[in-house]
Amino acid sequence: MNLEALRASDAAHHLHPFSDNKALGEKGTRILTRGEGVYVWDQDGNRLLDAFAGLWCVNIGYGRRELGEAARRQMDELAYYNSFFGCTTEPAVKLSAKLAELAPGDLDTVFFTNSGSEANDTILRLVRHFWAVQGRPEKFHFIGRHNGYHGSTVAGASLGGMAGMHKQGGLPIPGIHHINQPYWFGEGGEMSPEEFGLARARELEAKILELGPERVAAFIAEPLQGAAGVFIPPSTYWPEINRICRQYDVLLVADEVICGFGRTGQWFGSQTFGIEPDLMPIAKGLTSGYIPLGGVLMNQRVAGVLREQGGELAHGYTYSGHPVCCAVALENLRILQEERIVERCREDTGPYLAQRWTQLAEHPLVGEARICGMVGALELVPNKPSRTFFEDRGRVGGLCRDIALSNGLILRATWDAMLLSPPLVISRGEIDELIEKTWRTLDQTAAALRQG
């Protein structure tokens, strides 16, 4: 099939996620054809530096044949079996133990799902069940954050705080509440980041007291907010959240779907920010995106109650613990560990990227350049140094993203923030290329704005 035929067929038969499908059909989709390391190639043979790792997920980079070989071996041996009715498979057993070893604290039990969204749906049910079997069914309410992202299923999107998502499909479902986010650049006003972090954390306490601590089951948040625009919380935020959750016996859920598996320079974002979670949804980097797999990691308190008092668990997916997905995840984790990829990010390439990325703040269009490990953002602003936004939010970000693409660079835009999340294997030389292309993109964006 030629390119035009592929595009026409796509427009006729494929409804794309998070896309304006009418506009997309008219413009034509980009078709990606190949990947190697930090690069992908498109239909016209253009080589693109993927500074977004697919969707925050291709941690080990593209083209690692070992993962395909692991899948192939497992498919030949036993392509599928479930983990219902007293059964399991060796890859699911081994991956559970590996995750228990890697996870912080006493989070040593996992429930497998196919995605991050399903992990959060699972958490809603497991947590309510956890309280109910202890005779506290009224401890039912969840608190999330405005602009949090926890996936696209009914519970995931309800726990999340994306207004545009809530508008479609009658969300959020009952029993879910939202507090404000610790987004200092956009909402901190005259406060210092530290004062602001505390103030936003204390909104959790106020909300718990408003609902009644005996009715609040859990608080859920991303260690740093990804999809919202890579909002890195002030240092005061998480210690206060830990304290509040402990004081009121509210379970703490750290959504590690982006941060997990090295993104922030530690294995988990909870370690980077000193979070003490009871449960952690995981997905994305767990398989570096080579195959779908997610899960919920939980600590001994939660797992203990579910095991000892939970009775028969009335929850599960046909593909929970799928042996092929688990075999691929094990191979991905082996590579991350044996090649010391997380350590390299923490000690070498991460600090180098941070040093180069923060220099971009000198550009007249950049109001802030923030970064944590291998995830960051640039805030594009009309009037430096004031922290104000463009009037028609999103236009400049979209323009900058398109110019980046014409320079062979994939960055994501959320409103007018340019988001960075490259494969963790990016080298110093590739970081230089990324920064050089970003500078050029910013210059060209500024020039395009001057021309109006």
Ligand SMILES: *Cc1c(COP(=O)(O)O)cnc(C)c1O
């Ligand atoms: C991507 C994401 C999810 C949803 O994961 P899916 O695999 O897309 O369902 C949940 N939480 C966070 C923080 C995410 O970034």
